[in-house]
Every structure is written in C-alpha cells, then in structure tokens.
Amino acid sequence: MLRIAVLGAGRIGRIHSTNVAAHPNAKLIAIADPVAAAVDPLAEALGAEAMNDPIAAIDRDDVDAIVIGTPSDNHADLLLHAVAKGKAVMCEKPIDAGMERSQAVVDDVKAKGGKVMMAFNRRFETSFAAIRKAIEAGEIGEVRQVIISSRDPGLPPEDYVKSSGGIFRDMTIHDLDMARFMLGEEPVEVSATASRIVDEALTAKYDDYDTVMVTLKTASGKQCHINNCREAVYGYDQRVEVFGATGMLQHDNLRPTTVRRWTADITEAQEPLLNFFLQRYAQAYASELDAFITALVEGKPLPTSVEDGLKALALAEAAIESVRTGQTVRL
Ligand SMILES: NC(=O)c1ccc[n+]([C@@H]2O[C@H](COP(=O)([O-])OP(=O)(O)OC[C@H]3O[C@@H](n4cnc5c(N)ncnc54)[C@H](O)[C@@H]3O)[C@@H](O)[C@H]2O)c1
Structure with missing residues (x-):
C-alpha cells in the first residue's frame, strides 16, 4: 500500500486525489493547498487530511509518495524538497519555466537517485x-x-x-x-x-x-x-x-x-x-x-x-x- 499526499486541490489536483483514493494499492493520506475552500471539501469527500502547507505534507512520516498538482512556478521547489526527503514524486509539467533551473532539478534528482515521474498523461x-x-x-x-x-x-x-x-x-x-x-x-x-x-x-x-x-x-x-x-x-x-x-x-x-x-x-x-x-x-x-x-x-x-x-x-x-x-x- 503506497501512502500518498497530493499537493494542490485545483483542477488537476482534484482528479489526481480522486484517482489515488480509488486505487486499490494506494492510500490518500493528505491533500495540501493553501486555499482552505479548495482543499477542505475535497479532503473531506475523499477521507483524507486537509493541510495548508505542502512542505508539511511532504515531511510527514506516514507519506511515501507525493503527487504535485500545484501551479507550474512552484513545481521545482516542491519536487526537490520531496526528493531530498526520499519521497517518490509524480509531478505535473513543466518541471520549471526555465531551462537552467530544470537542468539543475534533473541533476539533483539524478545525484540523489530520486524516483520522479513526469505526468505526461x-x-x-x-x-x-x-x-x-x-x-x-x-x-x-x-x-x-x-x-x-x-x-x-x-x-x-x-x-x-x-x-x-x-x-x-x-x-x-x-x-x-x-x-x-x-x-x-x-x-x-x-x-x-x-x-x-x-x-x-x-x-x-x-x-x-x-x-x-x-x-x-x-x-x-x-x-x-x-x-x-x-x-x-x-x-x-x-x-x-x-x-x-x-x-x-x-x-x-x-x-x-x-x-x-x-x-x-x-x-x-x-x-x-x-x-x-x-x-x-x-x-x-x-x-x-x-x-x-x-x-x-x-x-x-x-x-x-x-x-x-x-x-x-x-x-x-x-x-x-x-x-x-x-x-x-x-x-
Ligand atoms: N497534465 C494535464 O493534463 C494538466 C492539465 C491541467 C493542468 N496541469 C498542470 O497542473 C498544474 C495545476 O494546474 P490546475 O489547472 O490544476 O491549476 P488550478 O489553478 O486549478 O489549481 C492549482 C491549485 O494549487 C493551489 N496552490 C497554489 N500554490 C500552492 C502550493 N504552494 N502548494 C499547494 N497548493 C498550491 C491553488 O490554491 C489551487 O487550488 C499546472 O502545473 C498545470 O500545468 C496539467
């Protein structure tokens, strides 16, 4: 059973959260989104914990993997934090809007042996x-x-x-x-x-x-x-x-x-x-x-x-x- 936290409760976060909750080999532990009005009803409907801080969701000991569905300009920070904490990641595109930063993310993931999948659905x-x-x-x-x-x-x-x-x-x-x-x-x-x-x-x-x-x-x-x-x-x-x-x-x-x-x-x-x-x-x-x-x-x-x-x-x-x-x- 893979324990997952989803970051972002917008359009794509909702679909990923719903799919995690429905998967027989996964458990949706938490959904994190700074906007309570977005995350609270979704988490309640899916039986997960609603959080407002994505970093705290990544840091949880009871979470093995992270799904990143936040706006594109914070994917890189959240991805790197999750990899540093040893969490597997499925991340929405793009890694980042800049090539230099994206290359740095790829290098860091490689150096740490991170398990990261880009969500090219x-x-x-x-x-x-x-x-x-x-x-x-x-x-x-x-x-x-x-x-x-x-x-x-x-x-x-x-x-x-x-x-x-x-x-x-x-x-x-x-x-x-x-x-x-x-x-x-x-x-x-x-x-x-x-x-x-x-x-x-x-x-x-x-x-x-x-x-x-x-x-x-x-x-x-x-x-x-x-x-x-x-x-x-x-x-x-x-x-x-x-x-x-x-x-x-x-x-x-x-x-x-x-x-x-x-x-x-x-x-x-x-x-x-x-x-x-x-x-x-x-x-x-x-x-x-x-x-x-x-x-x-x-x-x-x-x-x-x-x-x-x-x-x-x-x-x-x-x-x-x-x-x-x-x-x-x-x-
Ligand atoms: N693969 C696809 O088909 C597909 C489709 C749509 C969007 N996307 C990608 O998904 C991402 C989100 O798009 P969307 O359409 O769901 O946007 P959205 O605006 O509907 O939702 C984004 C949500 O993230 C929340 N958020 C903002 N900062 C956050 C943070 N630091 N931590 C946690 N949550 C945060 C916002 O409050 C909002 O609820 C984008 O990167 C986009 O490129 C992919």
Whole structure:
C-alpha cells in the first residue's frame, strides 16, 4: 500500500486525489493547498487530511509518495524538497519555466537517485498508447510524419495564464512530448510561428500567444507538425496521425457515444466532443497514476522521467526562440 499526499486541490489536483483514493494499492493520506475552500471539501469527500502547507505534507512520516498538482512556478521547489526527503514524486509539467533551473532539478534528482515521474498523461491514453505499440511492432514501417492537432475549448483563467509559463511551456509541451513518443527519435530542428488572435489583450499582457504552429525534424528526416489554439468553438480537439512507409495510424476525438444522427436539416450529426481535459483524458489520468503506483509497488522503473520533462521543455524553448528570431533552431 503506497501512502500518498497530493499537493494542490485545483483542477488537476482534484482528479489526481480522486484517482489515488480509488486505487486499490494506494492510500490518500493528505491533500495540501493553501486555499482552505479548495482543499477542505475535497479532503473531506475523499477521507483524507486537509493541510495548508505542502512542505508539511511532504515531511510527514506516514507519506511515501507525493503527487504535485500545484501551479507550474512552484513545481521545482516542491519536487526537490520531496526528493531530498526520499519521497517518490509524480509531478505535473513543466518541471520549471526555465531551462537552467530544470537542468539543475534533473541533476539533483539524478545525484540523489530520486524516483520522479513526469505526468505526461497522454502517453497513457489507450489509443495513443496503442499507436505507439503499433509503431514499435512495425505495423506502418518507418515513421515519416506525425501530425498533432491540439486545441482547447477556451482560454484558461487569467490567474492560470499568469503562472503557466506561456503556451509553449504549458500547452504545446504535451504535444512535444507526444511528438517524441511517436517519432521514436529526438527532433534536432524546430521552427515555430505564434499569434495572438483569440485574446490579444490578455496574451500580450503576459508576453504569451494563443495560436501556434510548430514543425520538428529529426536527424534522419522524420517530420512532425503541431498546431495549437487556446480556443476551438466546437470543443476540446485532440487528434494524432502517424504516417509511415507502409501505412498510417490515426486517433480521432472522443464523444460520449458513437451515435450518428440524420434529420431533415442535418446529416452525420454527432454529439459534442468530450468537454475538456478532465473528461477527455479521465482514463489517461487514472492509467498514468496506476503506472506510477504499480512501478513503485513492484520496484520497477517509472515510465517517464524528469529527463523527459527536460527534453520536452528544451523543444518548447527552441520553439519560443524560433518565434523570436524567425529562424529555424537547431539543437
Ligand atoms: N497534465 C494535464 O493534463 C494538466 C492539465 C491541467 C493542468 N496541469 C498542470 O497542473 C498544474 C495545476 O494546474 P490546475 O489547472 O490544476 O491549476 P488550478 O489553478 O486549478 O489549481 C492549482 C491549485 O494549487 C493551489 N496552490 C497554489 N500554490 C500552492 C502550493 N504552494 N502548494 C499547494 N497548493 C498550491 C491553488 O490554491 C489551487 O487550488 C499546472 O502545473 C498545470 O500545468 C496539467
């Protein structure tokens, strides 16, 4: 039985806490969040202790592992403290908004032999995982191109935008990790373009963007295209296509049912897409947490690492530099 404390009782903290509480090999000991109104009802509903100090939660003797779901600008401090205390960690992305700090975190985790998993949940979504397996099994031959479309239904709240590190480090980072997962080879060239066409005032205030495209190329010539927008009026749009020498693999959006409707006015109508990440990736979050708990309980390697977090961040930084300079960045 792995005893876990979750840090953060916001959108992602709630899903991780609920999944820990439901897991047969884990016990949710505590949830820590400085905002009592966020943590108290959640902890009560899940039978855990509500705390306001995340450091005190990490320090508890009755806690073996920590799940970090706090705003992105304090991941590094909490992660390092947990590793120093010998606790295993599952941490939301990014490690930190800066490369230097992220590299220092990776070095520290390595030096201390820390067990840290980056929460790249999409790798654990059944169909994306199946695509990866099919690639590994050689079903489509050598991968040539990966196309990733990832659009949010709407802009996040201003407070979130403020501490997010910007769209490339916050949102595109998932797709950059997906690109690495599907390409099976590290990108060495990054080009990007970025616009403020959803909410210019908000994004300009934080030197951020809301609509971006990235292209990646590996040393052997494999290509990847990523497109992101913070607003898609038809819902949370998450699609991946992998094109190879002997075939193609695709995963489309998900809906509550697969029913298609025909009437006098419309044909091929389907229900709206699953609303946002909490619904679309509910299975992925549960499988991700299960992979974390199972690896620790069985003493096996964690499926993702801080190095994966650093590599995805390096690609995000290269995309930002490409936007700034208008040049392709070579890694
Ligand atoms: N993997 C994913 O699909 C995914 C989705 C959403 C968010 N995230 C990541 O999760 C993190 C949180 O995002 P969110 O959408 O849940 O944000 P949120 O604003 O909904 O919640 C953050 C919570 O953390 C609390 N908090 C602030 N400082 C804290 C501290 N020092 N210790 C403990 N709690 C603290 C806040 O009071 C708030 O309740 C971000 O890093 C984000 O990048 C990941």
